[in-house]
Amino acid sequence: MANNKNANHNGQTVVKWLSQGGLRPTRQRVILAERLIGDGQNRHVTAESLFAISNKRSDKVSLATVYNTLRAFCSVGLLREITVDGSKSYFDTNVSDHPHFYWEDSSDLVDAPAKELRITSLPQVPAGAEISKVDVVIRLRRKLTE
Amino acid sequence: MANNKNANHNGQTVVKWLSQGGLRPTRQRVILAERLIGDGQNRHVTAESLFAISNKRSDKVSLATVYNTLRAFCSVGLLREITVDGSKSYFDTNVSDHPHFYWEDSSDLVDAPAKELRITSLPQVPAGAEISKVDVVIRLRRKLTE
DNA sequence: GTATATGCAAACCGTTTGCATGGCT
């Protein structure tokens, strides 16, 4: 593992991030967290996509651990699970409330700017219920010749 | 198969419904369609839930056929697939655009009145894309003592 | 008669779990 300034900086960021969720910085968690938030960008991954990245590198993490770790991150609020496609689970490093674009052909999930979505009225919730969260997914297809 | 007026009426409704999708009214399709739209009410089913109903009756349909038939109905626009939960697919007999309530504890999916949802602004779609559909799922949890 | 639909069982794929090993504190 590289020991340059950048790696150290990221490593510390990641350890801090983990501690926000009360999670101990084990080797695998640090590796995965770095791949999730290492560059400060929001990211959407599936367990398989995160596992695929790790297979390309020297520091490997088992698939089961990827699953367990994603679940752990989610349950302490470090990640958010997004359901857009019945066949797999997506995890979002942006845990704030915001809509998503979902490319139907490539199965890519990306954030949509929350400010541009304005919902002025929501259906009245049934008696005895409260809203846990409102998911807005804008499904996209590639436009053919215009 | 019953031959009374009601059954005939439903049977004809269902045959008409199937023909709207260009589907031949086979025995199994008619049985399933009747359970979906037979009473004129909107319904949300999973393959398993529809299959479970059929097991309770004399006219059975195999699970594989339930899956294939739901897919067939969907692909000709007679049903709409709703994704709310990674683990199973829901199918909605209401094919118009409308939001859904999803009870997180019981995994029940119900329609929410479309008129009560007002979206006045939607994020700008990326270049080269067009909106296929906008899914709005209002996740509910049961309110504890008030 | 010919194309299409059905049923069964086996395959499939993403995900979870049991259990033995290994690492923090």
Place this chain on the structure above:
DNA sequence: AGCCATGCAAACGGTTTGCATATAC
């Protein structure tokens, strides 16, 4: 020492598929 995390492989649950049989037109 004790607890928690990891890794493997096997189990799992929902869904799809191959293929032989049956049905609609």
